[in-house]
Amino acid sequence: MKLVVVGGVAAGLSAASRARRLDRNADITVLEKGSRISYGACGLPYLIEGQVGSLDELTVYTPAFFENERDIRVRTNSEVVGIQHSRREVTLRSGEKVPYDRLVWAAGARPAMPFAGRNVFCLHTDKDALRLESFLREQRPKTAAVIGGGYIGLELATALRARGLEVSVHHEATTLLNREDDWLSKRVAERLERCRIALHLNTRVNSADSLGADLVVVATGLKPNVELLAEAGAGLGRSGALTVDERMETTLSGIYAAGDCCEARHIVTGRPAWIPLGTTANRMGRVAGANATGARERFEGIAGTAIVRIGGMAVAVTGLSSQQARREGFSPVEVVVEGRNRPKYFHGRKVAIQLVADRNSRRLLGAAIVGDQGVAGRIDVVATALAAKMRPDALAEVDLAYAPPYGTATDPLITAAHQLVKVLD
Amino acid sequence: MKLVVVGGVAAGLSAASRARRLDRNADITVLEKGSRISYGACGLPYLIEGQVGSLDELTVYTPAFFENERDIRVRTNSEVVGIQHSRREVTLRSGEKVPYDRLVWAAGARPAMPFAGRNVFCLHTDKDALRLESFLREQRPKTAAVIGGGYIGLELATALRARGLEVSVHHEATTLLNREDDWLSKRVAERLERCRIALHLNTRVNSADSLGADLVVVATGLKPNVELLAEAGAGLGRSGALTVDERMETTLSGIYAAGDCCEARHIVTGRPAWIPLGTTANRMGRVAGANATGARERFEGIAGTAIVRIGGMAVAVTGLSSQQARREGFSPVEVVVEGRNRPKYFHGRKVAIQLVADRNSRRLLGAAIVGDQGVAGRIDVVATALAAKMRPDALAEVDLAYAPPYGTATDPLITAAHQLVKVLD
Numbered sequence: 001m002k003l004v005v006v007g008g009v010a011a012g013l014s015a016a017s018r019a020r021r022l023d024r025n026a027d028i029t030v031l032e033k034g035s036r037i038s039y040g041a042c043g044l045p046y047l048i049e050g051q052v053g054s055l056d057e058l059t060v061y062t063p064a065f066f067e068n069e070r071d072i073r074v075r076t077n078s079e080v081v082g083i084q085h086s087r088r089e090v091t092l093r094s095g096e097k098v099p100y101d102r103l104v105w106a107a108g109a110r111p112a113m114p115f116a117g118r119n120v121f122c123l124h125t126d127k128d129a130l131r132l133e134s135f136l137r138e139q140r141p142k143t144a145a146v147i148g149g150g151y152i153g154l155e156l157a158t159a160l161r162a163r164g165l166e167v168s169v170h171h172e173a174t175t176l177l178n179r180e181d182d183w184l185s186k187r188v189a190e191r192l193e194r195c196r197i198a199l200h201l202n203t204r205v206n207s208a209d210s211l212g213a214d215l216v217v218v219a220t221g222l223k224p225n226v227e228l229l230a231e232a233g234a235g236l237g238r239s240g241a242l243t244v245d246e247r248m249e250t251t252l253s254g255i256y257a258a259g260d261c262c263e264a265r266h267i268v269t270g271r272p273a274w275i276p277l278g279t280t281a282n283r284m285g286r287v288a289g290a291n292a293t294g295a296r297e298r299f300e301g302i303a304g305t306a307i308v309r310i311g312g313m314a315v316a317v318t319g320l321s322s323q324q325a326r327r328e329g330f331s332p333v334e335v336v337v338e339g340r341n342r343p344k345y346f347h348g349r350k351v352a353i354q355l356v357a358d359r360n361s362r363r364l365l366g367a368a369i370v371g372d373q374g375v376a377g378r379i380d381v382v383a384t385a386l387a388a389k390m391r392p393d394a395l396a397e398v399d400l401a402y403a404p405p406y407g408t409a410t411d412p413l414i415t416a417a418h419q420l421v422k423v424l425d
Numbered sequence: 426m427k428l429v430v431v432g433g434v435a436a437g438l439s440a441a442s443r444a445r446r447l448d449r450n451a452d453i454t455v456l457e458k459g460s461r462i463s464y465g466a467c468g469l470p471y472l473i474e475g476q477v478g479s480l481d482e483l484t485v486y487t488p489a490f491f492e493n494e495r496d497i498r499v500r501t502n503s504e505v506v507g508i509q510h511s512r513r514e515v516t517l518r519s520g521e522k523v524p525y526d527r528l529v530w531a532a533g534a535r536p537a538m539p540f541a542g543r544n545v546f547c548l549h550t551d552k553d554a555l556r557l558e559s560f561l562r563e564q565r566p567k568t569a570a571v572i573g574g575g576y577i578g579l580e581l582a583t584a585l586r587a588r589g590l591e592v593s594v595h596h597e598a599t600t601l602l603n604r605e606d607d608w609l610s611k612r613v614a615e616r617l618e619r620c621r622i623a624l625h626l627n628t629r630v631n632s633a634d635s636l637g638a639d640l641v642v643v644a645t646g647l648k649p650n651v652e653l654l655a656e657a658g659a660g661l662g663r664s665g666a667l668t669v670d671e672r673m674e675t676t677l678s679g680i681y682a683a684g685d686c687c688e689a690r691h692i693v694t695g696r697p698a699w700i701p702l703g704t705t706a707n708r709m710g711r712v713a714g715a716n717a718t719g720a721r722e723r724f725e726g727i728a729g730t731a732i733v734r735i736g737g738m739a740v741a742v743t744g745l746s747s748q749q750a751r752r753e754g755f756s757p758v759e760v761v762v763e764g765r766n767r768p769k770y771f772h773g774r775k776v777a778i779q780l781v782a783d784r785n786s787r788r789l790l791g792a793a794i795v796g797d798q799g800v801a802g803r804i805d806v807v808a809t810a811l812a813a814k815m816r817p818d819a820l821a822e823v824d825l826a827y828a829p830p831y832g833t834a835t836d837p838l839i840t841a842a843h844q845l846v847k848v849l850d
Contacts, residue, residue: 010834040770042827042828042829042834046829046830051771057769057770058770151828267824278827279825279826279827279835282834282835283824283835300819300822305824306828307826307827307828307831308828309830314831316826343465344482345465345482346471346476346477374801374802376799376802376831376832377799377806378802378805379826380823380826381802381805381809383823383825383826384806384809384810384815384820384823385813387822387823387824388810388815388819390809394812394813395809397708397726398805398812399726399728399729399730399808399812400730400808401730401732401741401801401805401808402702402703402704402732403467403576403734404465404468404477406734406739406801407801409435409707410704410707410708
């Protein structure tokens with residue numbers, strides 16, 4: 001069985017590795033258009049911030065590792081430019097044809113780039129990071145404008161601020177981080193202000209030059225890399241990303257997809273959603289790789305759980321905000337509770353927790369949590385509760401761990417769940 | 426309705442507060458035998474360590490707060506020495522009778538003290554802490570022997586070590602932290618060794634003097650304060666603590682119990698267990714207080730989730746260890762996975778995760794996690810999974826949050842769950 005995997009970062013390598021574990025005899029080839037595989041793309045903003053020393057530190061595996069340890073052929077600088085599914089082959093930019101029996105499409109996404117210019121950057125690949133880093137070092141810009149208030153935009157804004165630049169953020173919507181939530185956006189805006197980052201919401205940027213900054217970073221979102229598969233006949237969802245079934249198979253039999261190029265079932269709405277993130281790319285890749293070898297695994301879906309650090313503050317979300325829930329047909333109610341991650345006498349820091357539930361079904365729908373410490377573990381608890389379809393009543397009764405260095409006797413998350421129950425009753 | 430609550434620390438004050446919220450007219454009195462209420466008893470070892478400045482910092486509320494803000498009468502120095510349930514009254518040491526319609530017994534537990542002496546201490550109440558602190562300051566002991574390798578014993582051992590004493594720990598069993606788990610005990614023993622604390626397992630101490638230490642701390646466990654209620658006819662469980670139903674009512678109608686004096690249903694075994702901890706004391710108190718006012722709330726039970734800091738390392742458990750599971754009639758399988766709390770390039774520290782499941786039912790049974798960082802959130806995720814009766818298969822698919830400052834793209838907990846699934850298959 002010849003398995004070809006297109007894409008050598010998160011989803012592609014997860015797929016290839018899992019396929020190898022389940023099928024010792026498969027002939028597995030990974031085609032990566034770039035020159036580097038397996039780098040932690042989520043670490044790129046921290047490379048710019050200076051917290052990570054070099055791109056090499058971000059690179060987990062080399063092609064040689066995959067060749068030698070996993071018997072997986074990895075071909076870098078091998079961009080696929082055509083798919084002939086009836087003949088079961090892909091064409092590389094070089095003209096070479098690579099045959100397959102099964103294909104895993106993990107070609108990711110690319111940044112939407114409305115502008116270009118010598119001082120205009122994005123931060124999506126290793127190359128983008130190197131180019132931006134060179135510019136910062138060589139041109140020593142004093143001012144930076146970041147277009148886009150999503151995860152990458154805000155991580156980059158604080159990274160550039162930490163490097164001493166004067167930074168502004170320009171965002172088209174009125175809410176930040178793709179969350180459509182006024183409360184969360186307000187908390188984030190306050191932190192940006194504390195970092196002395198100028199935030200312009202509800203602002204459409206018509207040209208990079210108009211911002212008058214030495215450096216412009218575009219982080220206005222991603223476009224899934226689906227064109228070749230779409231030409232080959234694969235179906236796309238409403239988001240524009242590939243449609244897959246619960247086995248991660250596209251509408252073309254024998255072609256699986258995983259990662260930023262495809263949709264997945266949202267565990268709260270039960271409907272397809274496109275939320276490109278590294279964690280879910282890995283998880284989808286596992287399932288796509290397994291099923292490409294003939295297994296019948298199911299991808300359980302995504303909750304959109306994510307966390308980002310903005311000026312020292314952790315901002316985490318899972319599931320739906322009230323506004324998102326309303327659009328999906330729920331009748332959301334929400335509570336916000338402020339507590340501490342530890343007792344005050346143990347240097348506890350503030351943590352604010354927003355929980356959302358459906359008034360009719362009493363189902364928990366989502367959460368947002370912000371604070372300088374203790375955010376990740378708590379959002380993961382809610383993500384677990386969402387996966388288990390727990391009601392707020394049950395969440396309020398979870399037996400969480402406590403000792404003064406690690407928490408409070410009654411966790412603010414438990415308090416929030418109790419308050420939610422009260423609102424629902 | 427006259428409600429009397431016996432005990433003014435965690436469970437008692439939770440019960441009284443909840444009762445007031447649900448019944449504005451009840452006449453509520455809290456009887457506390459000590460002179461101080463509402464102090465964070467779990468903070469006492471950290472007071473000794475010097476991380477907490479004073480007992481006052483540990484005190485959350487004063488009697489005046491309860492009187493003025495919640496219309497709850499709080500009587501300190503009011504030890505109950507008798508219960509006449511047929512007449513619905515308790516007798517104080519002063520001889521005074523206090524009548525009640527409903528009683529919440531939250532009298533806690535006391536340390537088992539096989540030894541006494543000028544240089545022999547325990548650490549259970551505020552007074553114990555003051556006495557130990559005075560001795561440390563005035564006598565400047567050079568060596569300390571801690572009898573008992575449970576939570577308090579090990580917290581105290583590292584606290585005394587941090588103050589510069591030469592410390593030994595003497596423990597009767599071969600496993601530490603009441604967990605009956607060789608793997609966990611070994612990890613803890615290694616850390617104690619690194620702290621240069623001498624550990625003597627499987628060692629019965631016959632006299633405090635025989636240890637030849639300037640200071641001896643006894644932390645060999647607790648005894649529930651149940652004698653008066655037992656005399657009044659209340660039933661006790663196999664542990665010796667009070668039997669309660671799911672509404673936290675004892676076998677005596679109208680008398681509820683909560684906290685360290687009573688058992689509770691273990692959510693994994695479904696059977697009564699006695700695991701005295703501050704978190705569950707609060708939770709039980711809430712339910713006991715509600716039901717004492719006529720509500721019909723159910724206490725969902727305990728998982729024994731706990732965390733402790735030992736020489737900078739967090740050690741956390743929830744549910745059952747393999748050995749405990751075997752005794753409860755399960756056929757446990759377990760896996761241990763070592764990972765990092767963050768990427769290596771982001772100064773990630775090692776986290777080791779042990780997961781236990783039942784071979785027959787595939788149910789998740791418990792976990793133990795150790796590491797210098799990132800332990801609390803992960804044990805809470807497993808505690809949530811236990812509450813939801815999730816299978817390892819489902820745990821492996823939870824959509825956890827990730828960004829380099831807060832985690833890894835594939836969390837070690839997810840890897841552990843996957844490995845557990847593989848062992849079960």
